[in-house]
Amino acid sequence: MKKEYAVIGLGRFGGxxxxxxxxxxxxxxxxxxxxDKVNEYKEIASHAVIADSTDETVLRELxxxxxxxxxxxxxxxxQAxxxxTVxxxxxxIKKITVKAQNDYHEKILSKIGADHVIHPERDMGKRIAHNIMSNNILDYxxxxDDHSVVEVKAGNKMSGRSLVDLDIRAQYGCNVVAIKRDKDVIVSPMATEMIQEGDILIVIGADKDISRFEKNLVVEDD
Structure with missing residues (x-):
């Protein structure tokens, strides 16, 4: 059976x-x-209703x-x-995901039953900051709290060198888990794999290690 979802709040994020x-x-x-928002989603969602989610009776009836x-x-x-969430x-409810407005809001949500708290503005800010650092950083x-995945495009500092030559794991504590090359994806690449300019590397590691990796190998000199 397909899972059923409910989205409460049809602003930009919920929508x-x-x-x-x-x-x-x-x-x-x-x-x-x-x-107006409910009418906008009547043709999109399976069901769209005007309701006050802070009214337990209403939620039960739905x-x-x-x-x-x-x-x-x-x-x-x-407050709503x-x-x-309470x-x-x-x-x-089996799984509750909630959007947080700030860190204080996030702390309370985690204590009152939210299974997953999303901080879209903060998280998007981090992604944009990493993208701003270099045209070679495609996604973050x-x-x-302290581990991330970064998607980077191989530039001059990496192209023509093998993974063992770059020694990313030993030098930076990060792992290259996959390489996208044109339409191909190389999963768990061999240490002898040669990096070609334009390859996209999927790298996982601690934030502090990824930061060193980005500064030393990803961000190209002007």
Missing amino acids: SICKELSKEGLEVLAIDLDE GIRNIDHVIVAIGDNI SLLT ILEELG IELS
Whole structure:
């Protein structure tokens, strides 16, 4: 059986999640207090309803307890976000993901039952900062508070050299887990694999190690 999802709060963040899940053919219940936003998603989500998520009776009537995963994407109303999360936890929702407005909000959410807390503005800021550093840094994904994955394009400092020659693991404590080359993907590449200019390396490691790797091998001199 397909999992069923609910997205509470249809602003830019919640709306984009709703669209992507729906695009994948998944069952999505879209909820918001704003009638215009709900009308916008009536043709996108499986069901779109005007409802107050801080009212437990309303959520029960919507059958929220049958939903596998609820995403709370309420905008600026931190109180509504917290109260909604508490109600969902009490109703026994299997998985609750909540958007946090700030670090204080995030701490409280983690204590009251949120399974996963998303900090889109902060996380996007980190990704953009890494992209700004160099045209060769294509993407940056945070795995935890101190570990990340970075996607980089091989430039002059790496091209024509093998992984064993670059000695990335020993020198920087990072691991190259895959190499994208045109349409091919080399998973767990051999140490003797020669890096070609334009290759895209998927590198995983601690943030402090990735930072050294980026500064020494990725960021090209002007």
